[in-house]
Amino acid sequence: MEWETVIGLEVHAQLSTASKIFSGSSTRFGALPNTQANEVDMALPGSLPVMNLGAVERAIQFGLAVNATVSPRSIFARKNYFYPDLPKNYQISQFEIPVVVGGRIDFFVGETESSVNLTRAHLEEDAGKSLHENFTGPHGESSTGIDLNRAGTPLLEIVSEPEIRSAAQAVAYARALHSLVVWLGICDGNMQEGSFRVDANVSVRPKGQAEFGTRCEIKNLNSFRFLERAILHEAQRQIELIEDGGKVVQETRLYDADRDETRSMRSKEDANDYRYFPDPDLPPLVIGSDWIDRVRAAMPELPAQKRERFTRDLGLSAYDAAQLTQDRATTDYFEALVAALPQGQAKPAANWVLGELSATLNREDLSIAESRVAPAALAGLIARIIDGTISNKIARDVFAAMWEGEHEGNADAIIEARGLKQISDSGALEAIIDEVLANNQKSVDEFRSGKDKAFNALVGQVMKASKGKANPGQVSELLKAKLG
Ligand SMILES: Nc1ncnc2c1ncn2[C@@H]1O[C@H](COP(=O)(O)OP(=O)(O)OP(=O)(O)O)[C@@H](O)[C@H]1O
């Protein structure tokens, strides 16, 4: 039987506020345990939560960026459950009316355009952390420590519709979401530190069946690779289970990266298990249109707007535009490069950024902000290709020399010093061509007897004889004239 995987993702993005969502404690990562937990975070009797407007503002930014509805009035609710690192025994979250409703993320899966609708995004607080390592109790027994530094850290939980149909699409969606929140500056995106965590809901159904299968939820995936592996494994597990006559039970599972498998954690609680009810300590969150307008006015140009501008005004393909807007630093670099080039040269600029520059950065494991060739210097190199001084092939060598800092990374100085100027003088070219023709009689004969390939071989020989410096277009013309 052919199976289809159905996936919906819940993403917890930690909002980049300096203090917690309902208290004044710092959210800085890495502090000593419990040095950043005050009476609200510890749930001492009589303490009351106070809304951090910075967190709300970031939620509004997100809502605007994904074309969602920002609720004029949303409600905080208590989600009740017991966990040692949740001192109130409930988490403040939003249930019936979240701050952001709907919205959509557009992205590419490989070179194919795709989009996923969002159900909602709501504000909530994070829990603390249980530390199971290195704790010994008074009688030498092993014990668990509780660190409440993370308790009350602001989260935006972004919930997708169950519209995703493959692990690759899930990863591409999560990457797009990640790059958007980082772009907006509302989340630092640091996955190792847990600033962006993904829960994957996975079910399978026979292809063509309308109803969804029973979902399992794999919690807290903190890398894109784990997300992909976890979904692939979970879908396979469910398919095998059903084909063996079993039934999927709704549950929460854990992905074990070391063993590369998912494992049951607990049977899944439903919403009513949490006994949600409006938190009487917090008034409804009211967001007026004036506030939304102020946030909108202060928003940076969004990746989607840049993409549109790049395709419309610069004539780039949608794919190139998407690649160039994956993060702000790449976009900034590309725009500086285009600005330093004559008009109409966006395409070669894009090719260089996405080609040679990206490859070099990858190889050296550097970010584009750390590029050893600045946009203005790269523009100097591309200008020499455009005016025919050097070929694309030679330009790659010059780029490598610029990268190594030769002649202070100045393309012109390198071309001059290495004598790389393209030979466009027809007298000089003809001399080389005559010699090549004399030495390659076989190719000449083949060409005359109708083998077109032989022509390319001759062009190649001329390029080789000129050490790559011959102007290829001119070589081709001169060759044609001589052979024709
Ligand atoms: N049959 C299904 N198969 C796969 N995904 C599903 C299915 N049904 C729902 N989903 C997805 O599961 C997710 C449910 O998230 P939601 O936050 O609404 O509920 P929850 O997981 O019960 O809540 P929480 O984990 O926050 O307590 C959504 O992303 C939704 O698209």
Ligand SMILES: [Mg+2]
């Ligand atoms: Mg959820």
Ligand SMILES: [Mg+2]
């Ligand atoms: Mg969930």
